[in-house]
Amino acid sequence: MTSRPTNVSDVDNHGCKVVTSLRCPTCENRFDTEKTTAMPFCSERCRLIDLGKWLNEEQSIPHVPSLDEFEESSLDELP
Numbered sequence: 781m782t783s784r785p786t787n788v789s790d791v792d793n794h795g796c797k798v799v800t801s802l803r804c805p806t807c808e809n810r811f812d813t814e815k816t817t818a819m820p821f822c823s824e825r826c827r828l829i830d831l832g833k834w835l836n837e838e839q840s841i842p843h844v845p846s847l848d849e850f851e852e853s854s855l856d857e858l859p
């Protein structure tokens with residue numbers, strides 16, 4: 781029995797570096813994931829911009845009646 785492989789690392793040994801690039805959700809530029817500390821954004825600045833957008837949207841949500849309010853008003857209309 782000598783068919784057992786002893787070294788399979790040749791497959792991965794291309795000698796070139798794999799760079800993963802992503803598109804920034806804020807500025808839509810492509811960037812290397814290794815060059816940022818603010819994943820998945822290209823920079824800390826874009827991360828903060830996106831965070832600010834989320835906060836603004838939360839503040840602009842209209843008042844939603846709670847379940848208690850809804851049940852009380854519908855009970856009044858029942859025969």
Ligand SMILES: [Zn+2]
Nearest residue numbers: 804807822826
């Ligand atoms: Zn960006």
